Amino acid sequence: MAKQVKTAVTPTRSEDYSEWYQQVVKASDMAEHSPVRGCMVIKPWGYSLWENIVKELDDLFKATGVKNAYFPLFIPLSFLEKEAEHVEGFAKECAVVTHHRLEKNEQGGLSPAGKLTEPLVVRPTSETIIGDSFAKWVSSYRDLPLLINQWANVVRWEMRTRIFLRTSEFLWQEGHTVHATDKEAVERTKLMLDVYAQLAEEYLAMPVIKGRKTKSERFPGAEDTLCIEAMMQDCKALQAGTSHFLGQNFAKASGIKFQNAQESEEFAWTTSWGASTRLIGGIIMIHGDDDGIILPPRVASSHIVLLPISPKEKDRTLVMEFTENLAKELRNTWYHNSRLRVEIDYRDTGGARGWDWIKKGIPVRVEIGPRDIADNSVFVGRRDKEHRDKKSYKRDEFISAIKDILDEIQQNLYNRAVSFRQAHMKSIDDKNAFYEYFTPENRETPEIHGGFAISHWCGSEECEAKIKEDLQVTIRCIPLDRIKENGKCICCGQSSQERVIYSKSY
Amino acid sequence: MAKQVKTAVTPTRSEDYSEWYQQVVKASDMAEHSPVRGCMVIKPWGYSLWENIVKELDDLFKATGVKNAYFPLFIPLSFLEKEAEHVEGFAKECAVVTHHRLEKNEQGGLSPAGKLTEPLVVRPTSETIIGDSFAKWVSSYRDLPLLINQWANVVRWEMRTRIFLRTSEFLWQEGHTVHATDKEAVERTKLMLDVYAQLAEEYLAMPVIKGRKTKSERFPGAEDTLCIEAMMQDCKALQAGTSHFLGQNFAKASGIKFQNAQESEEFAWTTSWGASTRLIGGIIMIHGDDDGIILPPRVASSHIVLLPISPKEKDRTLVMEFTENLAKELRNTWYHNSRLRVEIDYRDTGGARGWDWIKKGIPVRVEIGPRDIADNSVFVGRRDKEHRDKKSYKRDEFISAIKDILDEIQQNLYNRAVSFRQAHMKSIDDKNAFYEYFTPENRETPEIHGGFAISHWCGSEECEAKIKEDLQVTIRCIPLDRIKENGKCICCGQSSQERVIYSKSY
Numbered sequence A, B: 001m002a003k004q005v006k007t008a009v010t011p012t013r014s015e016d017y018s019e020w021y022q023q024v025v026k027a028s029d030m031a032e033h034s035p036v037r038g039c040m041v042i043k044p045w046g047y048s049l050w051e052n053i054v055k056e057l058d059d060l061f062k063a064t065g066v067k068n069a070y071f072p073l074f075i076p077l078s079f080l081e082k083e084a085e086h087v088e089g090f091a092k093e094c095a096v097v098t099h100h101r102l103e104k105n106e107q108g109g110l111s112p113a114g115k116l117t118e119p120l121v122v123r124p125t126s127e128t129i130i131g132d133s134f135a136k137w138v139s140s141y142r143d144l145p146l147l148i149n150q151w152a153n154v155v156r157w158e159m160r161t162r163i164f165l166r167t168s169e170f171l172w173q174e175g176h177t178v179h180a181t182d183k184e185a186v187e188r189t190k191l192m193l194d195v196y197a198q199l200a201e202e203y204l205a206m207p208v209i210k211g212r213k214t215k216s217e218r219f220p221g222a223e224d225t226l227c228i229e230a231m232m233q234d235c236k237a238l239q240a241g242t243s244h245f246l247g248q249n250f251a252k253a254s255g256i257k258f259q260n261a262q263e264s265e266e267f268a269w270t271t272s273w274g275a276s277t278r279l280i281g282g283i284i285m286i287h288g289d290d291d292g293i294i295l296p297p298r299v300a301s302s303h304i305v306l307l308p309i310s311p312k313e314k315d316r317t318l319v320m321e322f323t324e325n326l327a328k329e330l331r332n333t334w335y336h337n338s339r340l341r342v343e344i345d346y347r348d349t350g351g352a353r354g355w356d357w358i359k360k361g362i363p364v365r366v367e368i369g370p371r372d373i374a375d376n377s378v379f380v381g382r383r384d385k386e387h388r389d390k391k392s393y394k395r396d397e398f399i400s401a402i403k404d405i406l407d408e409i410q411q412n413l414y415n416r417a418v419s420f421r422q423a424h425m426k427s428i429d430d431k432n433a434f435y436e437y438f439t440p441e442n443r444e445t446p447e448i449h450g451g452f453a454i455s456h457w458c459g460s461e462e463c464e465a466k467i468k469e470d471l472q473v474t475i476r477c478i479p480l481d482r483i484k485e486n487g488k489c490i491c492c493g494q495s496s497q498e499r500v501i502y503s504k505s506y
């Protein structure tokens, strides 16, 4: 008879995945909704995770020659209008600044005053405003390539929001590069996709599929959009980063021209690429369990929490000293490119204290009581194991082992995610089977179902649209490792030369 | 007979300080004006300096227990209205978002649509929006102190802007803390002022005076504003950081209450403190010379540039190899808390190349030619010395000396700034002398004049206002090391108990 296991988070993933997500965010103390429509407050535990992601990704960018800069928050309306598809894509979700003062009104309150002659849009992305600078910075082929990144906040007015996954304001980076040839720009587009894939797989323990978006899913104004797609535990896809080849579209819109080696003038070729705080939503959804989030050690807000236990007053000094010394030694230990991040929780709240840290997803918990100290030991719990599955280590043995323990946790999270994806990804060639795959048994409150269907597509937008309308399933990407093979389109039955990845998504 | 020395920047400081500043910014390639009114573009060389300041300041904050978080860019108008003095102080310079969509208009262009029911203000500072979160986060004395910082962009609509010193959008950090007692909040206010002073003196090589603002110069809504003031080379003061004791004003406005140990409810005591990209303007103005900026090594965008010289094709490989190897070894060398930042300039532009780096203010330039290599030497120029004053070092001798060279440059910059301030700061007790001190000989195009006058003030706002109106001179601060002494107010002649610092300012 199976024992009824109580979980730290209610509901469980299988009971209600969407509500589970909200409860996990709350239980982890990572973020909360703000009183400003659609905006979130990122609390210290969530922000620290973001800081670590930023640091690692920034290092990866810089290793490819990218430099950081900063451009204005506001974009004049006329700039946005320069690229037709681009403005079309963002017009419906722009925060618009129309005034630059507040003035007392007749009711004694304040009203906007000082109307701007041209409205300003709060940047939803910065191609057009950065393009204006690039047009000034580039004049010769000797100025190229120009490789720039900016860390910034952006605003896309969203009606239905969800913390980290879809918010009106979010934090991100946007890279923008300029090249002398289309070939070089295409290569940079791929290189930055590889950087995102490396971040996802090595640092976030998030396996991803690299692919190309269909025309209908491209970034507004791009010639080609590459993406990485990860599978969440409700079998839906999350787009975790995108890299766009912009052709000469934005160069023409902004006038980015250069004199080539033959001294004639050409329009340049540009790319842009971005990843955002959405990655945090991905970490939660790919690794979390029914006790809360599990943070991958390489970017974890903190690595280890020390939990001193001294029920008797007489032991307190001894326990505290042992704990502080251990913390000091651990904090001087390097784990990959940074020092170990160590918390000490001095609170005297018994078992609840340990559960708090489980819900926060910290990789390693270390209990330190008088008996452990007598044995020069510590009692260690790992977030990738059952909460009761703890192990005693001699103090020094623990210090030598900690890096391996963290790497093991990192690897386990990655392996689990790969296994999960393997279990929920399959080739489907029959239309009925395809429709069945993406239809929940319980239509009222759908259970977790579906996954990634690797199926044939004839290439027509009509078939793509039909599947989307019928099933809310989209082509997540045409894998870069193309699955070339003759077959029949899953929708219309016409002949097809390759398989693509279909899925529901965030 | 004095030789006519040509400077890299025109005009010189003494010819036209204000225009010198603009030209130095341009020559250094640190930043430029953007097409968006009052906003700047921070270019890679300027942004990298900011990144280094951020890193050091962030570490100093964290060492005092502060944690980072992130709050919304937008503040509902009603929040700003909660504190009367506060909204009064910022209403005249607010960017106001009134719409959340763009719609095609009859002229075929786009117009704002989707009017918001309540306008949103782009944060000029975040006391009120952060206060709303804090009211939720704090319920018991056990939750205190709450020590939070945010790195963010803010907007204060400015009519007359100047890059780094006064721009409509700027980057900054704002710290916000909550305490159970006024004493503890006052201590935190002072502690954070000390952190700013440490950043300025140890990292930016910028000597500062710690003081308290008069009531009329306080942050809108504060009970007390502490500041650090530095003297620029035109003898004007720059406020380089402020720390505010907010009393219970914002706690009452936002409802930040806690249950004390006696289980009764009280309003909390809060502080806020900030420093911004304005610091970069300060670095330029305090250290720059007539050849451009001089970057203090502790935060310099880069420490060293290697300048390979190979006029003959046959030497090229040798020179490049030597240069790359040297760069590699230097980049693996630690300087304080970070690795040495090393540039290689491969351009073949002769003397102009060296001057570019002088104008960029890089602390150390290293020339590497075939003859140096034959002698296993490098030829080293320092930005704190005359450009011709270079010295040959054996390669390994240079590598062992580089950290000391950088520390020496850092110290020299600091010492120069201290000497300059000493030469332009004096006690003045006579009203005529005071007026003369702050009056340029050439009223049309004022020469550099004045400085810090340490003079008596009776404490009346009338005297303060009179001096400001007559001379555009303000009380920069009442020094924390108070200059207690009986005397007579420099303005009205009434009795005064202490001296304050008067100066023109940015």
Ligand SMILES: [Zn+2]
Pocket: A457, A458, A459, A460, A463, A489, A490, A491, A492, A493, A494
């Ligand atoms: Zn088809």
Ligand SMILES: [Zn+2]
Pocket: B457, B458, B459, B460, B463, B489, B490, B491, B492, B493, B494
């Ligand atoms: Zn007076």
